[in-house]
Amino acid sequence: MIRLVASMILALPLGAAGTARADDRAPDAAELKALLEYFLEGASRNDVAVHERFWADELIYTRSAGVRTDKAEILAGLKAGPDPAEPPTTYSAEDVRIRQFGDTAIVAFRLVGKVGGDKPETQQYLNTGTFLRRDGEWRAIAWQATRIPEPAAQ
Numbered sequence: 001m002i003r004l005v006a007s008m009i010l011a012l013p014l015g016a017a018g019t020a021r022a023d024d025r026a027p028d029a030a031e032l033k034a035l036l037e038y039f040l041e042g043a044s045r046n047d048v049a050v051h052e053r054f055w056a057d058e059l060i061y062t063r064s065a066g067v068r069t070d071k072a073e074i075l076a077g078l079k080a081g082p083d084p085a086e087p088p089t090t091y092s093a094e095d096v097r098i099r100q101f102g103d104t105a106i107v108a109f110r111l112v113g114k115v116g117g118d119k120p121e122t123q124q125y126l127n128t129g130t131f132l133r134r135d136g137e138w139r140a141i142a143w144q145a146t147r148i149p150e151p152a153a154q
Helices: 002-010 029-044 048-054 071-080
Strands: 055-062 089-101 104-115 121-134 137-147
Touching: 029 048, 029 089, 029 104, 029 137, 048 055, 048 071, 055 071
Parallel strands: 055 137
Antiparallel strands: 089 104, 104 121, 121 137
16 A cells, blocks of 8 residues: 555656656746736726736636635626725735746735725735746636634633
């Protein structure tokens, strides 16, 4: 049994060219970070065009609430307009980690959302996006968001 598991692990592909590993430097890290910053700035304004550019048409997005959605549903919600009862949120990324495997990249980061105006409430999420480069453009094709629980009050 141990030999079977070991041989299965050794048989796993190492990347698009067969040589990439998760700890290799991402050649397009600066471009992917810039795209993420562009997206978060636009998402803070509910900018439909920014979402249209960022997400791949085939997107599978698993929200932190455990619900799956797609690009069409995200865009429809944005086009319907913001809920006037919800305060605005501004987003930023911290602890960004990027791994690239040819035309595929994984971008993982801690999303920080500041909700409200004068005394904003901070919400934090761990996000992981899988990006695919097509025709020279990176697009998020899969996304997973997990809310980081608030520290327990002592």
